[in-house]
Amino acid sequence: MDFLGLRIEMFENIWSYRELFIRGIWVTLGLTAVGYVGGFILGLIVGMGKLSKRKWIYYPAKYYVDFFRGTPLLVQILLIHTALIPSMFGHSLGFFVSGSLALMLNSAAYNAEIIRAGIQSLDKGQMEAARSLGMPHNTAMKLIILPQAFRRMIPPLGNELIALLKDSSLVTVIAAGDLLYAGKVVAGAYSRFWEPYLTVAILYLLLTFICGKLINYIENRFSNSYVPSPRKSLKRFAVGGRTR
Amino acid sequence: MIKVRNLHKSFGQLDVLRGIDYDIKEKEVICVIGPSGSGKSTFLRCINLLEEITAGEVFIDGVKINDPKTDINDIRREVGMVFQQFNLFPHMRVIDNITISPIKIRKMSQQDAESLARQLLEKVGLSDKANAYPEQLSGGQMQRVAIARALAMKPKVMLFDEPTSALDPEMVKEVLDVMKQLAMEGMTMVVVTHEMGFAKEMGDRVLFLDQGLLVEEGTPDDIFSNPKHERTKAFFSKIL
Numbered sequence: 001m002d003f004l005g006l007r008i009e010m011f012e013n014i015w016s017y018r019e020l021f022i023r024g025i026w027v028t029l030g031l032t033a034v035g036y037v038g039g040f041i042l043g044l045i046v047g048m049g050k051l052s053k054r055k056w057i058y059y060p061a062k063y064y065v066d067f068f069r070g071t072p073l074l075v076q077i078l079l080i081h082t083a084l085i086p087s088m089f090g091h092s093l094g095f096f097v098s099g100s101l102a103l104m105l106n107s108a109a110y111n112a113e114i115i116r117a118g119i120q121s122l123d124k125g126q127m128e129a130a131r132s133l134g135m136p137h138n139t140a141m142k143l144i145i146l147p148q149a150f151r152r153m154i155p156p157l158g159n160e161l162i163a164l165l166k167d168s169s170l171v172t173v174i175a176a177g178d179l180l181y182a183g184k185v186v187a188g189a190y191s192r193f194w195e196p197y198l199t200v201a202i203l204y205l206l207l208t209f210i211c212g213k214l215i216n217y218i219e220n221r222f223s224n225s226y227v228p229s230p231r232k233s234l235k236r237f238a239v240g241g242r243t244r
Numbered sequence: 245m246i247k248v249r250n251l252h253k254s255f256g257q258l259d260v261l262r263g264i265d266y267d268i269k270e271k272e273v274i275c276v277i278g279p280s281g282s283g284k285s286t287f288l289r290c291i292n293l294l295e296e297i298t299a300g301e302v303f304i305d306g307v308k309i310n311d312p313k314t315d316i317n318d319i320r321r322e323v324g325m326v327f328q329q330f331n332l333f334p335h336m337r338v339i340d341n342i343t344i345s346p347i348k349i350r351k352m353s354q355q356d357a358e359s360l361a362r363q364l365l366e367k368v369g370l371s372d373k374a375n376a377y378p379e380q381l382s383g384g385q386m387q388r389v390a391i392a393r394a395l396a397m398k399p400k401v402m403l404f405d406e407p408t409s410a411l412d413p414e415m416v417k418e419v420l421d422v423m424k425q426l427a428m429e430g431m432t433m434v435v436v437t438h439e440m441g442f443a444k445e446m447g448d449r450v451l452f453l454d455q456g457l458l459v460e461e462g463t464p465d466d467i468f469s470n471p472k473h474e475r476t477k478a479f480f481s482k483i484l
Contacts, residue, residue, distance in 0.1 A: 134321035
């Protein structure tokens with residue numbers, strides 16, 4: 001069969017490389033997970049920094065975001081892998097360290113903006129009420145503002161996860177054994193491009209689809225209402241929790 | 245108990261308060277009235293430093309609150325505040341709204357805080373709402389919870405910033421009744437309000453503010469029946 005030069009029998013050869021693809025999926029997921037969690041924590045710090053009234057906190061945070069949003073991730077990956085890490089440690093620490101570091105630093109900049117916007121979108125009466133009860137600023141942030149702001153951040157943070165998963169394919173340039181790299185290896189081995197890259201695309205689609213489902217589930221659980229859903233309170237009832 | 249001296253507040257070019265002097269004694273109920281934009285809410289918010297004071301001094305129990313050496317959190321613990329928009333914490337149950345500050349700030353035990361919260365809920369007539377979330381309450385109920393929340397810190401003074409202005413008319417009374425009860429128990433209160441009935445009935449002193457100045461003050465009888473200043477008369481002629 002021949003459709004635009006696509007050959008079905010080629011997929012048999014790809015199947016024989018399945019180990020490589022499976023490893024690639026794990027590498028992609030690993031890079032994404034480390035980059036996302038690290039990027040979230042760092043983004044929280046930078047995002048709060050951008051809300052600070054103190055200039056020596058605000059400006060570093062602002063410039064950080066400006067730099068990592070204003071330069072291509074591909075350039076950042078190359079800078080970190082070929083320049084930053086070798087000059088700090090004298091040798092490379094492997095693609096996983098440089099790759100996840102680059103993804104983390106990059107997604108932190110985007111997360112910082114999401115977190116800043118989430119906090120700013122809350123009515124300032126919430127902070128005033130907390131402060132008027134005698135809470136110091138940080139306590140009010142932790143107990144009152146952030147729990148509410150996180151809810152509003154869930155949809156954009158979900159988008160960020162999917163974007164990061166796809167962007168992680170850029171680490172292929174530093175010969176990371178990720179999903180795209182597996183496709184590249186097969187493409188090189190057979191000088192065939194349709195089938196390996198199509199396989200890669202479908203596998204990415206599958207991964208983003210699963211992520212999307214996960215995000216939907218989380219979004220629904222933390223929907224607009226703060227009142228626990230009936231099912232949840234029934235469970236509490238059943239295990240003998242507070243029922244009043 | 246509260247001493248206000250030459251209080252000024254500007255927002256950029258806009259002078260909202262232009263030198264206010266006033267003394268509030270313990271157990272007094274002070275009602276602050278005036279046209280919108282007169283600075284009455286700003287005056288109230290300066291008393292617990294929700295607004296930074298541009299110039300002048302405010303003392304609470306002899307402590308200058310706008311002194312950089314004063315820990316503002318210590319001051320705010322003694323000054324309860326009730327907002328027009330209630331500002332309950334929507335992610336917490338009613339009882340947690342009330343207990344969070346006593347537990348986290350006063351280091352009260354969970355048990356003591358909860359029993360205090362239940363007493364306060366009973367006082368505001370909402371014993372059955374302890375486990376409800378704010379979004380399940382009506383405006384009047386929310387405002388009563390907000391009063392209970394402020395009272396849980398056992399403040400020396402309660403500030404009310406137009407506490408009934410965001411309420412449907414039929415809910416105004418339930419909130420005013422709670423405030424009356426508080427006043428009768430001897431709480432020192434400063435109330436910014438448009439409820440002239442409340443000011444007449446419960447106010448020990450009424451302050452009329454206009455354009456950032458304290459134009460006139462006196463007992464409700466003085467102010468309502470016998471206003472001396474032209475601006476006060478003009479204000480009443482519009483609203484009464």
